[in-house]
Amino acid sequence: MAGSTFGKQFKITTWGESHGAGVGVVIDGCPAGLSLSSEDIQLYLNRRKPGQSRFTTPRKEDDAVEILSGVFEGKTTGTPISLVVYNCNQKSKDYSEIAACYRPGHADYTFDAKYGFRDYRGGGRSSGRETIGRVAAGAVAAKILKELGINLTAYTKSIGDISISTLDLAEIANNALYMPDADAAAKASAYLDTCMQEHDSSGGVIECIIDGMPAGIGEPVFDKLDADLAKAIFSIGAVKGFEIGDGFLTSFAKGSENNDAFFYDENGNVCKKTNHAGGILGGMSDGAPIVLRAAVKPTPSIFKAQQTVNRSGENITLEIKGRHDPVIVPRAVVVVESMAALVLVDALMENMSSRLEHMIEFYNS
Amino acid sequence: MAGSTFGKQFKITTWGESHGAGVGVVIDGCPAGLSLSSEDIQLYLNRRKPGQSRFTTPRKEDDAVEILSGVFEGKTTGTPISLVVYNCNQKSKDYSEIAACYRPGHADYTFDAKYGFRDYRGGGRSSGRETIGRVAAGAVAAKILKELGINLTAYTKSIGDISISTLDLAEIANNALYMPDADAAAKASAYLDTCMQEHDSSGGVIECIIDGMPAGIGEPVFDKLDADLAKAIFSIGAVKGFEIGDGFLTSFAKGSENNDAFFYDENGNVCKKTNHAGGILGGMSDGAPIVLRAAVKPTPSIFKAQQTVNRSGENITLEIKGRHDPVIVPRAVVVVESMAALVLVDALMENMSSRLEHMIEFYNS
């Protein structure tokens, strides 16, 4: 049952329920010597916190992170980093209806089927608040990657059938939807307004690009870099699809179209003319940018009446009340980026012992 | 670097290169008491072995499996099951060209980048022959699932842009492409003939349906059942995309369309009117059939001339010779089914200790 730990070398364990005392994460295996402050982490958490726009719940949570261990005199010590965000906004509201029924599209029924009962307050462990631990840890991972010259950029690629047509990275932070295309963001906003008026919600797609990965990272068989990314991204609640590079389009392609031709650049480095592979060949990075995408389902909490069942054996009609985002995508952008960062740091650490000559150099010099 | 082991309770470790002495797998953690013979495993291996149709390499390999340990008097003992397939058809051909260059779409360059050199004969460890160990282990996992009333059915959903329009399971074994639609199979065969004439190859999509899973299997956070399936399927060489249920289509959907309504059936069981979720909610099975899909890229080995580089720093034109499948999909169908079976058995084993009352019942009765 132990499923709240992720990673092998850079290992994180998240804990906490939506309406418990708080949520948090322990990072075990962070290399010593990284400068780290709570501000570094807060910047990431702010990207997912609610109340930022009309498309996120008006719930006001500060989501202020505290570092409880593992940092001394401003640097990581190599020992576990414990990060906590206390829950401040747990209203003592009446959860008896949610407690008694299974909301469509939620994990209510499956939790009960597994454990016999559940913490039903605000989604409990399957609440989006669980991702706070992931993002806090991802901020640390991303900072390590930056020191190694590796940068991640995630953004909203589409909402409903409105997709970006430019990739203007500077625009991402300018709109509430984190889209790198101001036009598309405007159209998507209008579409979401309609969804909200209809008491409905929308899905979308998140894309993440990783620059600067050296070639040869990842393990060739089960622990392929793309397989680990797939698991990481698919472990985010609402994700229903994952792609690397051309993804599902490769199923329509011919080999002559899909293969990326190698060439030597002026510095004698191996490069590729195209990047259909999305930066990974045979489960290892090939030096080109890694490109991944996640399909995110529409928020299951909608205000339309829905057919469902209660725990007493009755078919019922449910009308969900309260405050819910009409789209999960924008707040999940930083979660995707965080999970990708965790996978990359882990793979880079693991890779250091892949050649005997490197071990000899490391220990005998 | 240890990346050839998969699973936690039902743990498999594959080994072997295309042109070494053989390929194999050790299954550690198989429950005791399962009737098992080499025939059980051979049936699965035969579904991926070459030489079955004009769309697979004419290479004749028997791929005959031997059980070296873990089975006594016809039953598994609970100790490791070692399975081996000796390589019989390693021609002592000249590999100097492949050794010297990096084939587009292959792992040649990334292997070299990681390890400094590679076993270049026939793709070495990144050869499709590595999947023999997966399928042999998958056959054992599938047999356990069958004892529990769980059945997996994988098939080719599309090749290029030719997709099935019926789901006639009886038809799957009738055509060389493992398509559950005779018409689509005929069209796809014609399309592949064209690809071969053009010295090219095609991608496609594999789908797998799992019936009979009880609800509540899988862990709610990182080790979600769909996340583990994503990793399992993405660890297969040519896979570039993965979906559960409606997958990428959910990104276009509204919540009211995508949510599956619950109801009680006549026996008082919780059921769903639709299955957009593909049988998994919050990372745990919901009792509906699990539906997953994998996008498979076109075979990278094509006979058209391609631009690439050699290890001596030169840009070259490569013309691959030899024998290669024009499409990976049909032989990968049983690999997808096998990887899914491995994930499910593992999750079912892990789940047994999720409630204290079950532990008390198990040990105190």
Added chain:
Amino acid sequence: MAGSTFGKQFKITTWGESHGAGVGVVIDGCPAGLSLSSEDIQLYLNRRKPGQSRFTTPRKEDDAVEILSGVFEGKTTGTPISLVVYNCNQKSKDYSEIAACYRPGHADYTFDAKYGFRDYRGGGRSSGRETIGRVAAGAVAAKILKELGINLTAYTKSIGDISISTLDLAEIANNALYMPDADAAAKASAYLDTCMQEHDSSGGVIECIIDGMPAGIGEPVFDKLDADLAKAIFSIGAVKGFEIGDGFLTSFAKGSENNDAFFYDENGNVCKKTNHAGGILGGMSDGAPIVLRAAVKPTPSIFKAQQTVNRSGENITLEIKGRHDPVIVPRAVVVVESMAALVLVDALMENMSSRLEHMIEFYNS
């Protein structure tokens, strides 16, 4: 570097430094449905907290535990249990001397050798306070074991060369040394008084007996029950030796003396006439009580002058000041018990899927 996680199914991750904000543990994989309150845990923590007798540091710490997650309406939910003890008594004293030198018998030098620097305040991560997380988790594990009819009893077997000669379990809680022999406790107390007068410290031996384990628990090869216990107990800071059953005495024995004869008792159960094996055969429990022992070295912090080095390349004489226990053993008794409990719960959970017939029964009934 990730070395702060222990266990496979019942997995714990500890965090925290002696003089940081606090210390804690996350338990991932605790079965759902266990009644659990902070009092259950506090009882265990109180057995290791300082200030209980003249043989423990007079430092006054309440070590009050808080449950931050994983418990709902008084029962564990199956999700991670986060436990924290805030540090209240971190005096802002001057650590410059300890920071600059390597104390003999401590981890100062090895921490620096590994990480390049360390949190030197009060021992940092290698402080005895790290065991608070272990004991908090051990309390939960022990409560599960009790529900299964399994009980652990740990006590001080010897201090210096004063060893118990009776095993009066009722006496354990009556003396500050946790010895099951009032006479031995009195003699050991006098001996410790002498050590303190000499500004010195003493080692000792802890023994733990586990009753009620069913037979067949543990895995036969690397994850033997005794091997996992060995690792668990040896991971406690000051432990330098570990034994099961007759332990090192078996090296002097003959097979005819050391073998335990089996017989059937009046109820038809397989029993053993003796228990030289200490309840484990071939790595699996044999139904007899499990008996283990740990040798604990003397407290390395002594007030006598000692030769050592500083970080500036000089040989120096060190006189440690402050407050230190003259013996580690009594406070480590509950740590040994906790680590043993963690191993047993894990093994019991893992064992549930060892037979196919049990899986079929579990899922098909």
Added chain:
Amino acid sequence: MAGSTFGKQFKITTWGESHGAGVGVVIDGCPAGLSLSSEDIQLYLNRRKPGQSRFTTPRKEDDAVEILSGVFEGKTTGTPISLVVYNCNQKSKDYSEIAACYRPGHADYTFDAKYGFRDYRGGGRSSGRETIGRVAAGAVAAKILKELGINLTAYTKSIGDISISTLDLAEIANNALYMPDADAAAKASAYLDTCMQEHDSSGGVIECIIDGMPAGIGEPVFDKLDADLAKAIFSIGAVKGFEIGDGFLTSFAKGSENNDAFFYDENGNVCKKTNHAGGILGGMSDGAPIVLRAAVKPTPSIFKAQQTVNRSGENITLEIKGRHDPVIVPRAVVVVESMAALVLVDALMENMSSRLEHMIEFYNS
């Protein structure tokens, strides 16, 4: 149940039963570029093979190892190394008596208790032949260590109450008991002759010294270097006790006696005047030789009549026939050395990513 895999980075999985087709091991995670031949491995296997002296079973097994994968052109490739020793000497003898009863001191009863039945031929999976896989993998690990300047020397320290009084390493290979003291070896041989005449067996102690370990290797909390060594050595069938450095003697010592004083040597290296700690402080190597000891119980198979039970519910008298070593110790010497080597390589690989500055150096240079 998956307990046949050991190690995290350098991960081995053993398989095979005494009287099955063979025994073997898969090494996953061996660094690429190590020169490796079957002779390297055979040298280690020869140290444990039977028929070497009158104190080992006269059974003649060649135990010839074959490398099936992972080595190309004489060097490891970084992919799994599969090693197999086929069983040549499985006599089709009558095992009905052993099948029906539980031998004292063996795992017969516990195997049945766990799995419901067992492969009873020659001990099945709990046979000493299982260690062939460990030794084969240990040979590879030891070769890596040698490249890093680290050497392991294991030997027999005592048999019964005859202990070595000198440490003449050159003598180890000169006597059948692997004792570094010719006198002690002669006395122990005479003692074993007596044991054999009495149809009995003897226990003993194995010691292993490791030179050349750099300081700072191992993880400070649960995965302490000594904790991992404890588990590794305790996972060997007949081991009942484990010590590091002064071990159980530290329980009698005072802090002033047990602490090792640090000093700077002429080259400015941190050294210790004594080595009571056995080369490990706070779970990390301190640069001094690592010294460990294992207590090995007497061979449980003795020819004296013994009381036991059969599977039909009867108390019986058992007289074991066949061929058995009167002492396990000499053949286990190389097993101890192998297990220690596996732990050290793993810890050295894991340690490479413990500092950010090392990662930056590795990837940015």
